Amino acid sequence: MDPRQAEAAAAMAAMVRGERAALARLIALYGAGIRRYAAQVLLNATEAEDVAQEVFLRAWSKAASYDPAKGAVSSWLYRIAVNLCIDHNRRGRFRRFVGIDSIAEPEDDTPGAEAGLDARQRLALTRAAIRALPQRQRQAILLKAVGELSGAEIAAALNTSEGAVEQLLVRARAALRARLEKED
Amino acid sequence: MTHQKTSDQKTNPNLSADVTADEAIDRDLAALLKTPGDEDVALLSRSVLNQLAEAPSGAEHHLAEVLSEPLPWAMGFAGLMGLCVGTGYLLSSGAVGDSFLALLALGDVFGLLGGF
Incomplete structure:
Protein backbone atom coordinates (compact mmCIF):
# COMPACT_ATOMS: atom_id res chain seq x y z
CA MET A 1 0.00 0.00 0.00
CA ASP A 2 1.08 3.54 -0.79
CA PRO A 3 2.60 5.13 2.40
CA ARG A 4 0.16 8.03 2.21
CA GLN A 5 -2.79 5.66 2.06
CA ALA A 6 -1.36 3.55 4.88
CA GLU A 7 -1.03 6.67 7.03
CA ALA A 8 -4.58 7.70 6.17
CA ALA A 9 -5.91 4.23 7.03
CA ALA A 10 -4.10 4.38 10.38
CA ALA A 11 -5.55 7.85 11.00
CA MET A 12 -9.05 6.56 10.26
CA ALA A 13 -8.61 3.73 12.74
CA ALA A 14 -7.42 6.23 15.36
CA MET A 15 -10.38 8.50 14.63
CA VAL A 16 -12.75 5.64 15.36
CA ARG A 17 -11.06 5.41 18.76
CA GLY A 18 -11.78 9.13 19.24
CA GLU A 19 -8.29 10.54 18.69
CA ARG A 20 -8.65 14.07 17.42
CA ALA A 21 -4.98 14.33 16.50
CA ALA A 22 -5.68 11.69 13.84
CA LEU A 23 -8.17 14.04 12.20
CA ALA A 24 -5.46 16.69 12.03
CA ARG A 25 -3.20 14.12 10.31
CA LEU A 26 -5.93 13.37 7.78
CA ILE A 27 -6.38 17.08 7.10
CA ALA A 28 -2.64 17.43 6.58
CA LEU A 29 -2.78 14.61 4.02
CA TYR A 30 -5.88 15.57 2.04
CA GLY A 31 -7.02 19.02 3.18
CA ALA A 32 -5.26 21.02 0.50
CA GLY A 33 -6.43 18.77 -2.34
CA ILE A 34 -10.02 18.72 -1.17
CA ARG A 35 -10.11 22.50 -0.76
CA ARG A 36 -8.63 22.96 -4.24
CA TYR A 37 -11.14 20.51 -5.71
CA ALA A 38 -14.03 22.36 -4.03
CA ALA A 39 -12.72 25.73 -5.22
CA GLN A 40 -12.82 24.49 -8.83
CA VAL A 41 -16.18 22.75 -8.66
CA LEU A 42 -18.26 25.13 -6.56
CA LEU A 43 -20.22 27.89 -8.28
CA ASN A 44 -19.08 30.13 -5.45
CA ALA A 45 -15.41 29.35 -4.90
CA THR A 46 -15.33 31.28 -1.64
CA GLU A 47 -17.29 28.41 -0.07
CA ALA A 48 -14.40 25.99 -0.66
CA GLU A 49 -13.00 26.43 2.84
CA ASP A 50 -16.43 25.79 4.40
CA VAL A 51 -16.94 22.68 2.28
CA ALA A 52 -13.49 21.36 3.17
CA GLN A 53 -14.28 21.86 6.86
CA GLU A 54 -17.61 20.07 6.41
CA VAL A 55 -15.88 17.14 4.69
CA PHE A 56 -13.60 16.56 7.65
CA LEU A 57 -16.33 17.08 10.23
CA ARG A 58 -18.39 14.43 8.43
CA ALA A 59 -15.36 12.16 8.21
CA TRP A 60 -15.00 12.49 11.97
CA SER A 61 -18.65 11.78 12.73
CA LYS A 62 -18.88 8.89 10.25
CA ALA A 63 -15.41 7.42 10.74
CA ALA A 64 -16.88 4.20 12.10
CA SER A 65 -18.80 3.64 8.87
CA TYR A 66 -15.67 3.72 6.71
CA ASP A 67 -15.07 0.30 5.18
CA PRO A 68 -11.49 -0.20 3.85
CA ALA A 69 -12.76 -3.04 1.64
CA LYS A 70 -14.82 -0.54 -0.38
CA GLY A 71 -11.92 1.74 -1.26
CA ALA A 72 -9.09 3.91 -0.07
CA VAL A 73 -9.57 6.66 2.51
CA SER A 74 -8.86 9.21 -0.22
CA SER A 75 -11.78 7.88 -2.31
CA TRP A 76 -14.07 7.96 0.71
CA LEU A 77 -13.12 11.54 1.57
CA TYR A 78 -13.39 12.76 -2.01
CA ARG A 79 -16.76 11.06 -2.39
CA ILE A 80 -17.98 13.11 0.58
CA ALA A 81 -16.49 16.22 -1.04
CA VAL A 82 -18.09 15.46 -4.43
CA ASN A 83 -21.52 15.03 -2.83
CA LEU A 84 -21.20 18.11 -0.65
CA CYS A 85 -20.18 20.24 -3.64
CA ILE A 86 -23.22 19.00 -5.58
CA ASP A 87 -25.46 19.89 -2.62
CA HIS A 88 -23.87 23.32 -2.22
CA ASN A 89 -24.22 24.12 -5.90
CA ARG A 90 -27.86 23.01 -5.90
CA ARG A 91 -28.61 25.13 -2.84
CA GLY A 92 -26.62 28.02 -4.31
CA ARG A 93 -28.65 27.95 -7.52
CA PHE A 94 -31.89 28.02 -5.50
CA ARG A 95 -30.63 30.83 -3.26
CA ARG A 96 -29.65 32.90 -6.27
CA PHE A 97 -32.97 32.13 -7.94
CA VAL A 98 -34.95 33.44 -4.97
CA GLY A 99 -32.52 36.35 -4.59
CA ILE A 100 -30.99 35.43 -1.22
CA ASP A 101 -27.54 35.39 -2.78
CA SER A 102 -26.33 37.61 -5.54
CA ILE A 103 -24.66 36.04 -8.55
CA ALA A 104 -21.14 35.08 -7.59
CA GLU A 105 -18.54 37.48 -8.81
CA PRO A 106 -15.84 35.86 -10.89
CA GLU A 107 -13.12 34.96 -8.45
CA ASP A 108 -9.98 37.07 -8.47
CA ASP A 109 -7.43 34.38 -8.95
CA THR A 110 -4.47 36.60 -9.23
CA PRO A 111 -1.53 34.37 -8.33
CA GLY A 112 0.29 37.47 -7.14
CA ALA A 113 0.53 41.14 -7.94
CA MET B 1 -5.54 -1.69 -16.23
CA THR B 2 -2.37 0.19 -15.52
CA HIS B 3 -0.32 -2.95 -16.10
CA GLN B 4 -2.11 -3.53 -19.39
CA LYS B 5 -1.36 -0.01 -20.47
CA THR B 6 2.28 -0.32 -19.45
CA SER B 7 2.83 -3.47 -21.52
CA ASP B 8 0.97 -1.89 -24.44
CA GLN B 9 3.19 1.15 -24.20
CA LYS B 10 6.26 -0.98 -24.76
CA THR B 11 4.90 -2.35 -28.03
CA ASN B 12 3.12 0.76 -29.25
CA PRO B 13 5.14 4.00 -29.23
CA ASN B 14 2.08 6.08 -30.24
CA LEU B 15 0.21 4.88 -27.19
CA SER B 16 3.21 5.72 -25.06
CA ALA B 17 3.27 9.23 -26.53
CA ASP B 18 -0.47 9.60 -25.80
CA VAL B 19 0.01 8.57 -22.21
CA THR B 20 2.88 11.03 -21.83
CA ALA B 21 0.74 13.77 -23.37
CA ASP B 22 -2.11 12.92 -20.98
CA GLU B 23 0.22 13.05 -18.02
CA ALA B 24 1.56 16.38 -19.25
CA ILE B 25 -1.98 17.79 -19.45
CA ASP B 26 -2.75 16.60 -15.92
CA ARG B 27 0.52 18.05 -14.66
CA ASP B 28 -0.05 21.39 -16.39
CA LEU B 29 -3.58 21.54 -15.08
CA ALA B 30 -2.46 20.77 -11.54
CA ALA B 31 0.26 23.41 -11.72
CA LEU B 32 -2.09 25.98 -13.20
CA LEU B 33 -4.81 25.48 -10.60
CA LYS B 34 -2.45 25.62 -7.64
CA THR B 35 -2.29 28.96 -5.90
CA PRO B 36 0.46 30.12 -3.58
CA GLY B 37 -0.22 29.09 0.00
CA ASP B 38 -3.00 26.65 -0.77
CA GLU B 39 -0.91 23.80 0.65
CA ASP B 40 -1.14 25.43 4.05
CA VAL B 41 -3.84 23.59 5.96
CA ALA B 42 -3.08 24.91 9.43
CA LEU B 43 -6.08 27.23 9.41
CA LEU B 44 -8.36 24.52 8.04
CA SER B 45 -7.16 22.10 10.67
CA ARG B 46 -7.63 24.63 13.47
CA SER B 47 -11.14 25.54 12.30
CA VAL B 48 -12.22 21.89 12.11
CA LEU B 49 -10.82 21.03 15.51
CA ASN B 50 -12.39 24.17 17.04
CA GLN B 51 -15.76 23.23 15.60
CA LEU B 52 -15.41 19.75 17.03
CA ALA B 53 -14.58 21.21 20.43
CA GLU B 54 -17.56 23.58 20.27
CA ALA B 55 -19.97 21.10 18.68
CA PRO B 56 -23.49 21.86 19.94
CA SER B 57 -25.40 19.05 21.56
CA GLY B 58 -29.01 18.15 22.23
CA ALA B 59 -31.65 20.83 21.66
CA GLU B 60 -29.09 23.37 20.44
CA HIS B 61 -28.03 20.96 17.69
CA HIS B 62 -31.64 20.31 16.65
CA LEU B 63 -32.40 24.02 16.45
CA ALA B 64 -29.29 24.57 14.31
CA GLU B 65 -30.37 21.71 12.05
CA VAL B 66 -33.88 23.13 11.62
CA LEU B 67 -32.53 26.58 10.85
CA SER B 68 -29.95 25.39 8.34
CA GLU B 69 -32.14 22.78 6.62
CA PRO B 70 -35.75 23.93 7.08
CA LEU B 71 -37.19 22.17 4.02
CA PRO B 72 -37.09 18.52 5.24
CA TRP B 73 -38.56 19.57 8.57
CA ALA B 74 -41.27 21.64 6.91
CA MET B 75 -42.11 18.71 4.62
CA GLY B 76 -42.32 16.38 7.61
CA PHE B 77 -44.65 18.80 9.36
CA ALA B 78 -46.81 19.20 6.26
CA GLY B 79 -46.95 15.40 5.89
CA LEU B 80 -48.18 14.99 9.46
CA MET B 81 -50.77 17.71 8.95
CA GLY B 82 -51.96 16.00 5.78
CA LEU B 83 -52.23 12.70 7.61
CA CYS B 84 -54.32 14.32 10.33
CA VAL B 85 -56.62 16.00 7.80
CA GLY B 86 -57.05 12.73 5.87
CA THR B 87 -57.76 10.73 9.01
CA GLY B 88 -60.21 13.38 10.21
CA TYR B 89 -62.01 13.40 6.88
CA LEU B 90 -62.33 9.62 6.74
CA LEU B 91 -63.55 9.36 10.30
CA SER B 92 -65.97 12.29 10.13
CA SER B 93 -67.65 11.00 6.96
CA GLY B 94 -68.90 7.94 8.89
CA ALA B 95 -69.62 9.75 12.14
CA VAL B 96 -73.06 9.93 13.72
CA GLY B 97 -74.38 10.66 17.23
CA ASP B 98 -72.00 10.45 20.18
CA SER B 99 -69.04 9.39 18.07
CA PHE B 100 -69.33 12.69 16.21
CA LEU B 101 -68.79 14.55 19.49
CA ALA B 102 -65.85 12.28 20.23
CA LEU B 103 -64.37 13.13 16.84
CA LEU B 104 -64.85 16.83 17.50
CA ALA B 105 -62.90 16.37 20.74
CA LEU B 106 -60.24 14.47 18.79
CA GLY B 107 -60.18 17.33 16.29
CA ASP B 108 -59.51 19.73 19.15
CA VAL B 109 -56.60 17.59 20.27
CA PHE B 110 -55.19 17.52 16.71
CA GLY B 111 -55.76 21.27 16.55
CA LEU B 112 -53.74 21.78 19.68
CA LEU B 113 -50.96 19.55 18.41
CA GLY B 114 -50.94 21.28 15.04
CA GLY B 115 -50.98 24.71 16.60
CA PHE B 116 -54.24 25.84 14.97
Whole structure:
Protein backbone atom coordinates (compact mmCIF):
# COMPACT_ATOMS: atom_id res chain seq x y z
CA MET A 1 0.00 0.00 0.00
CA ASP A 2 1.08 3.54 -0.79
CA PRO A 3 2.60 5.13 2.40
CA ARG A 4 0.16 8.03 2.21
CA GLN A 5 -2.79 5.66 2.06
CA ALA A 6 -1.36 3.55 4.88
CA GLU A 7 -1.03 6.67 7.03
CA ALA A 8 -4.58 7.70 6.17
CA ALA A 9 -5.91 4.23 7.03
CA ALA A 10 -4.10 4.38 10.38
CA ALA A 11 -5.55 7.85 11.00
CA MET A 12 -9.05 6.56 10.26
CA ALA A 13 -8.61 3.73 12.74
CA ALA A 14 -7.42 6.23 15.36
CA MET A 15 -10.38 8.50 14.63
CA VAL A 16 -12.75 5.64 15.36
CA ARG A 17 -11.06 5.41 18.76
CA GLY A 18 -11.78 9.13 19.24
CA GLU A 19 -8.29 10.54 18.69
CA ARG A 20 -8.65 14.07 17.42
CA ALA A 21 -4.98 14.33 16.50
CA ALA A 22 -5.68 11.69 13.84
CA LEU A 23 -8.17 14.04 12.20
CA ALA A 24 -5.46 16.69 12.03
CA ARG A 25 -3.20 14.12 10.31
CA LEU A 26 -5.93 13.37 7.78
CA ILE A 27 -6.38 17.08 7.10
CA ALA A 28 -2.64 17.43 6.58
CA LEU A 29 -2.78 14.61 4.02
CA TYR A 30 -5.88 15.57 2.04
CA GLY A 31 -7.02 19.02 3.18
CA ALA A 32 -5.26 21.02 0.50
CA GLY A 33 -6.43 18.77 -2.34
CA ILE A 34 -10.02 18.72 -1.17
CA ARG A 35 -10.11 22.50 -0.76
CA ARG A 36 -8.63 22.96 -4.24
CA TYR A 37 -11.14 20.51 -5.71
CA ALA A 38 -14.03 22.36 -4.03
CA ALA A 39 -12.72 25.73 -5.22
CA GLN A 40 -12.82 24.49 -8.83
CA VAL A 41 -16.18 22.75 -8.66
CA LEU A 42 -18.26 25.13 -6.56
CA LEU A 43 -20.22 27.89 -8.28
CA ASN A 44 -19.08 30.13 -5.45
CA ALA A 45 -15.41 29.35 -4.90
CA THR A 46 -15.33 31.28 -1.64
CA GLU A 47 -17.29 28.41 -0.07
CA ALA A 48 -14.40 25.99 -0.66
CA GLU A 49 -13.00 26.43 2.84
CA ASP A 50 -16.43 25.79 4.40
CA VAL A 51 -16.94 22.68 2.28
CA ALA A 52 -13.49 21.36 3.17
CA GLN A 53 -14.28 21.86 6.86
CA GLU A 54 -17.61 20.07 6.41
CA VAL A 55 -15.88 17.14 4.69
CA PHE A 56 -13.60 16.56 7.65
CA LEU A 57 -16.33 17.08 10.23
CA ARG A 58 -18.39 14.43 8.43
CA ALA A 59 -15.36 12.16 8.21
CA TRP A 60 -15.00 12.49 11.97
CA SER A 61 -18.65 11.78 12.73
CA LYS A 62 -18.88 8.89 10.25
CA ALA A 63 -15.41 7.42 10.74
CA ALA A 64 -16.88 4.20 12.10
CA SER A 65 -18.80 3.64 8.87
CA TYR A 66 -15.67 3.72 6.71
CA ASP A 67 -15.07 0.30 5.18
CA PRO A 68 -11.49 -0.20 3.85
CA ALA A 69 -12.76 -3.04 1.64
CA LYS A 70 -14.82 -0.54 -0.38
CA GLY A 71 -11.92 1.74 -1.26
CA ALA A 72 -9.09 3.91 -0.07
CA VAL A 73 -9.57 6.66 2.51
CA SER A 74 -8.86 9.21 -0.22
CA SER A 75 -11.78 7.88 -2.31
CA TRP A 76 -14.07 7.96 0.71
CA LEU A 77 -13.12 11.54 1.57
CA TYR A 78 -13.39 12.76 -2.01
CA ARG A 79 -16.76 11.06 -2.39
CA ILE A 80 -17.98 13.11 0.58
CA ALA A 81 -16.49 16.22 -1.04
CA VAL A 82 -18.09 15.46 -4.43
CA ASN A 83 -21.52 15.03 -2.83
CA LEU A 84 -21.20 18.11 -0.65
CA CYS A 85 -20.18 20.24 -3.64
CA ILE A 86 -23.22 19.00 -5.58
CA ASP A 87 -25.46 19.89 -2.62
CA HIS A 88 -23.87 23.32 -2.22
CA ASN A 89 -24.22 24.12 -5.90
CA ARG A 90 -27.86 23.01 -5.90
CA ARG A 91 -28.61 25.13 -2.84
CA GLY A 92 -26.62 28.02 -4.31
CA ARG A 93 -28.65 27.95 -7.52
CA PHE A 94 -31.89 28.02 -5.50
CA ARG A 95 -30.63 30.83 -3.26
CA ARG A 96 -29.65 32.90 -6.27
CA PHE A 97 -32.97 32.13 -7.94
CA VAL A 98 -34.95 33.44 -4.97
CA GLY A 99 -32.52 36.35 -4.59
CA ILE A 100 -30.99 35.43 -1.22
CA ASP A 101 -27.54 35.39 -2.78
CA SER A 102 -26.33 37.61 -5.54
CA ILE A 103 -24.66 36.04 -8.55
CA ALA A 104 -21.14 35.08 -7.59
CA GLU A 105 -18.54 37.48 -8.81
CA PRO A 106 -15.84 35.86 -10.89
CA GLU A 107 -13.12 34.96 -8.45
CA ASP A 108 -9.98 37.07 -8.47
CA ASP A 109 -7.43 34.38 -8.95
CA THR A 110 -4.47 36.60 -9.23
CA PRO A 111 -1.53 34.37 -8.33
CA GLY A 112 0.29 37.47 -7.14
CA ALA A 113 0.53 41.14 -7.94
CA GLU A 114 3.55 40.50 -10.12
CA ALA A 115 1.87 37.73 -12.08
CA GLY A 116 1.58 38.41 -15.76
CA LEU A 117 -1.62 39.12 -17.61
CA ASP A 118 -0.94 36.09 -19.80
CA ALA A 119 -0.87 33.74 -16.83
CA ARG A 120 -4.13 35.12 -15.50
CA GLN A 121 -5.78 34.93 -18.90
CA ARG A 122 -4.58 31.36 -19.31
CA LEU A 123 -5.95 30.47 -15.89
CA ALA A 124 -9.30 32.11 -16.66
CA LEU A 125 -9.51 30.30 -20.01
CA THR A 126 -8.65 26.97 -18.44
CA ARG A 127 -11.23 27.45 -15.71
CA ALA A 128 -13.87 28.38 -18.27
CA ALA A 129 -12.96 25.29 -20.29
CA ILE A 130 -13.23 23.08 -17.20
CA ARG A 131 -16.56 24.64 -16.26
CA ALA A 132 -17.86 23.93 -19.75
CA LEU A 133 -17.21 20.19 -19.37
CA PRO A 134 -20.08 17.85 -18.49
CA GLN A 135 -20.27 17.30 -14.73
CA ARG A 136 -18.81 13.76 -14.63
CA GLN A 137 -15.89 14.68 -16.90
CA ARG A 138 -15.23 17.77 -14.81
CA GLN A 139 -15.27 15.74 -11.60
CA ALA A 140 -12.95 13.09 -13.04
CA ILE A 141 -10.36 15.48 -14.48
CA LEU A 142 -10.28 17.58 -11.31
CA LEU A 143 -9.95 14.55 -9.06
CA LYS A 144 -7.06 13.45 -11.25
CA ALA A 145 -5.28 16.77 -11.64
CA VAL A 146 -6.10 18.59 -8.43
CA GLY A 147 -6.76 15.68 -6.07
CA GLU A 148 -3.93 13.63 -7.59
CA LEU A 149 -5.99 10.45 -7.30
CA SER A 150 -5.33 7.28 -9.28
CA GLY A 151 -7.89 5.82 -11.69
CA ALA A 152 -9.03 3.29 -9.09
CA GLU A 153 -9.42 5.98 -6.42
CA ILE A 154 -11.43 8.20 -8.78
CA ALA A 155 -13.62 5.23 -9.72
CA ALA A 156 -14.36 4.56 -6.05
CA ALA A 157 -14.99 8.24 -5.35
CA LEU A 158 -17.41 8.57 -8.27
CA ASN A 159 -18.93 5.16 -7.67
CA THR A 160 -18.14 3.90 -11.15
CA SER A 161 -15.68 1.54 -12.87
CA GLU A 162 -12.07 2.25 -13.72
CA GLY A 163 -12.87 1.83 -17.40
CA ALA A 164 -15.58 4.47 -17.20
CA VAL A 165 -13.14 6.82 -15.46
CA GLU A 166 -10.59 6.31 -18.25
CA GLN A 167 -13.27 7.22 -20.79
CA LEU A 168 -14.26 10.31 -18.81
CA LEU A 169 -10.63 11.41 -18.58
CA VAL A 170 -9.95 10.82 -22.28
CA ARG A 171 -13.00 12.87 -23.26
CA ALA A 172 -12.27 15.62 -20.75
CA ARG A 173 -8.65 15.99 -21.90
CA ALA A 174 -9.71 16.01 -25.56
CA ALA A 175 -12.35 18.67 -24.89
CA LEU A 176 -9.91 20.81 -22.90
CA ARG A 177 -7.20 20.47 -25.52
CA ALA A 178 -9.61 21.38 -28.33
CA ARG A 179 -11.02 24.37 -26.50
CA LEU A 180 -7.66 25.74 -25.38
CA GLU A 181 -6.13 25.27 -28.84
CA LYS A 182 -9.08 27.14 -30.33
CA GLU A 183 -8.56 30.00 -27.87
CA ASP A 184 -4.82 30.12 -28.68
CA MET B 1 -5.54 -1.69 -16.23
CA THR B 2 -2.37 0.19 -15.52
CA HIS B 3 -0.32 -2.95 -16.10
CA GLN B 4 -2.11 -3.53 -19.39
CA LYS B 5 -1.36 -0.01 -20.47
CA THR B 6 2.28 -0.32 -19.45
CA SER B 7 2.83 -3.47 -21.52
CA ASP B 8 0.97 -1.89 -24.44
CA GLN B 9 3.19 1.15 -24.20
CA LYS B 10 6.26 -0.98 -24.76
CA THR B 11 4.90 -2.35 -28.03
CA ASN B 12 3.12 0.76 -29.25
CA PRO B 13 5.14 4.00 -29.23
CA ASN B 14 2.08 6.08 -30.24
CA LEU B 15 0.21 4.88 -27.19
CA SER B 16 3.21 5.72 -25.06
CA ALA B 17 3.27 9.23 -26.53
CA ASP B 18 -0.47 9.60 -25.80
CA VAL B 19 0.01 8.57 -22.21
CA THR B 20 2.88 11.03 -21.83
CA ALA B 21 0.74 13.77 -23.37
CA ASP B 22 -2.11 12.92 -20.98
CA GLU B 23 0.22 13.05 -18.02
CA ALA B 24 1.56 16.38 -19.25
CA ILE B 25 -1.98 17.79 -19.45
CA ASP B 26 -2.75 16.60 -15.92
CA ARG B 27 0.52 18.05 -14.66
CA ASP B 28 -0.05 21.39 -16.39
CA LEU B 29 -3.58 21.54 -15.08
CA ALA B 30 -2.46 20.77 -11.54
CA ALA B 31 0.26 23.41 -11.72
CA LEU B 32 -2.09 25.98 -13.20
CA LEU B 33 -4.81 25.48 -10.60
CA LYS B 34 -2.45 25.62 -7.64
CA THR B 35 -2.29 28.96 -5.90
CA PRO B 36 0.46 30.12 -3.58
CA GLY B 37 -0.22 29.09 0.00
CA ASP B 38 -3.00 26.65 -0.77
CA GLU B 39 -0.91 23.80 0.65
CA ASP B 40 -1.14 25.43 4.05
CA VAL B 41 -3.84 23.59 5.96
CA ALA B 42 -3.08 24.91 9.43
CA LEU B 43 -6.08 27.23 9.41
CA LEU B 44 -8.36 24.52 8.04
CA SER B 45 -7.16 22.10 10.67
CA ARG B 46 -7.63 24.63 13.47
CA SER B 47 -11.14 25.54 12.30
CA VAL B 48 -12.22 21.89 12.11
CA LEU B 49 -10.82 21.03 15.51
CA ASN B 50 -12.39 24.17 17.04
CA GLN B 51 -15.76 23.23 15.60
CA LEU B 52 -15.41 19.75 17.03
CA ALA B 53 -14.58 21.21 20.43
CA GLU B 54 -17.56 23.58 20.27
CA ALA B 55 -19.97 21.10 18.68
CA PRO B 56 -23.49 21.86 19.94
CA SER B 57 -25.40 19.05 21.56
CA GLY B 58 -29.01 18.15 22.23
CA ALA B 59 -31.65 20.83 21.66
CA GLU B 60 -29.09 23.37 20.44
CA HIS B 61 -28.03 20.96 17.69
CA HIS B 62 -31.64 20.31 16.65
CA LEU B 63 -32.40 24.02 16.45
CA ALA B 64 -29.29 24.57 14.31
CA GLU B 65 -30.37 21.71 12.05
CA VAL B 66 -33.88 23.13 11.62
CA LEU B 67 -32.53 26.58 10.85
CA SER B 68 -29.95 25.39 8.34
CA GLU B 69 -32.14 22.78 6.62
CA PRO B 70 -35.75 23.93 7.08
CA LEU B 71 -37.19 22.17 4.02
CA PRO B 72 -37.09 18.52 5.24
CA TRP B 73 -38.56 19.57 8.57
CA ALA B 74 -41.27 21.64 6.91
CA MET B 75 -42.11 18.71 4.62
CA GLY B 76 -42.32 16.38 7.61
CA PHE B 77 -44.65 18.80 9.36
CA ALA B 78 -46.81 19.20 6.26
CA GLY B 79 -46.95 15.40 5.89
CA LEU B 80 -48.18 14.99 9.46
CA MET B 81 -50.77 17.71 8.95
CA GLY B 82 -51.96 16.00 5.78
CA LEU B 83 -52.23 12.70 7.61
CA CYS B 84 -54.32 14.32 10.33
CA VAL B 85 -56.62 16.00 7.80
CA GLY B 86 -57.05 12.73 5.87
CA THR B 87 -57.76 10.73 9.01
CA GLY B 88 -60.21 13.38 10.21
CA TYR B 89 -62.01 13.40 6.88
CA LEU B 90 -62.33 9.62 6.74
CA LEU B 91 -63.55 9.36 10.30
CA SER B 92 -65.97 12.29 10.13
CA SER B 93 -67.65 11.00 6.96
CA GLY B 94 -68.90 7.94 8.89
CA ALA B 95 -69.62 9.75 12.14
CA VAL B 96 -73.06 9.93 13.72
CA GLY B 97 -74.38 10.66 17.23
CA ASP B 98 -72.00 10.45 20.18
CA SER B 99 -69.04 9.39 18.07
CA PHE B 100 -69.33 12.69 16.21
CA LEU B 101 -68.79 14.55 19.49
CA ALA B 102 -65.85 12.28 20.23
CA LEU B 103 -64.37 13.13 16.84
CA LEU B 104 -64.85 16.83 17.50
CA ALA B 105 -62.90 16.37 20.74
CA LEU B 106 -60.24 14.47 18.79
CA GLY B 107 -60.18 17.33 16.29
CA ASP B 108 -59.51 19.73 19.15
CA VAL B 109 -56.60 17.59 20.27
CA PHE B 110 -55.19 17.52 16.71
CA GLY B 111 -55.76 21.27 16.55
CA LEU B 112 -53.74 21.78 19.68
CA LEU B 113 -50.96 19.55 18.41
CA GLY B 114 -50.94 21.28 15.04
CA GLY B 115 -50.98 24.71 16.60
CA PHE B 116 -54.24 25.84 14.97
